[in-house]
Amino acid sequence: MFLLSICQWVDSTRLSAIVRQSNWLFSTLDTVHTLGIILVAGTIMLVDLRLLGLGLRSVPVVQLVARIVPATLGGFGLMVVSGGLLFSSEAVKMYHSPAFRIKMLLLALAGLNALIFHRTIYRDVAHWDPASAAPVPARLAGLLSLLFWIAIIAAGRAIAYAPGYDLG
């Protein structure tokens, strides 16, 4: 298996050993990772609530997105770097973890949802922005985003509770 051999190689690196053997480092990365996800999910939820017409109704979507995206990207950066290092410390274990695979899939779907939203519906934002109610496709994107990020948090917890093989 190609992916498995990559994971085996990752586990054999010095970096992997350093993270694996240091409780302090692992816990710090774990903490940064959690805070990063909370920042990403929390800021994205604001946009989702706006798209769904539930919150921040008086705020134009463009301005909300412009203001909040830097914080989202900052959180995302923290999450990816810390997540990558955590992964490197137990790559083969993650390879065998169904929860990890589901989480990666959900991340890809959340990214795809955001990409499609920005490339299609969001391009016409000038036409629908001032109205407090976003068009149905935008609401759908907001709802999907909300669900994906809740599911990503859930899958992340499941990795911790089902380390390795016994979830699937």
Next chain:
Amino acid sequence: MMPLFHWLQYTPLAQTIRHSAALIALLEIIHLVGLALLVGTILMVDLSLLGLGIGRQPVSRIARELNLFTATGLTIMLASGPLILCSEAVRCYKTPAFWIKMALLAIAIAFHFTIHRRVAMAEPPAPHPDARIVAILSLTLWFGVALAGKAIAIFQPA
């Protein structure tokens, strides 16, 4: 106080949660989703207080439109938190991070519903003179609560 925590842990409800990894995981997921909602909405209001708000939107309007969601996030956390606590009450009792979190949480909640609320809801046009310091205090307190929460899981009692 220890007998209280001991009693708590041995209630049937706590024992049910304690012996189900799935239930604990579910409660932690709910707790984290509540935290995300709380952090996202408070961050938005505090950015506005720092002068990094949205266009010319007054802070009071942003705060008013988010109050319900901040309260929802807090309610989710306050409902799930004690259930997680009771499943391992004795360990929490012996973990300093737990007490630090409870102290920070009490201060953060008191601050949020008094000073923070008053400053955030101050009517325009003049921004409240203490807006920035209140925003920094609010962000620091809630960050501290989250950090201490994570620390409960990391630091096992000696």
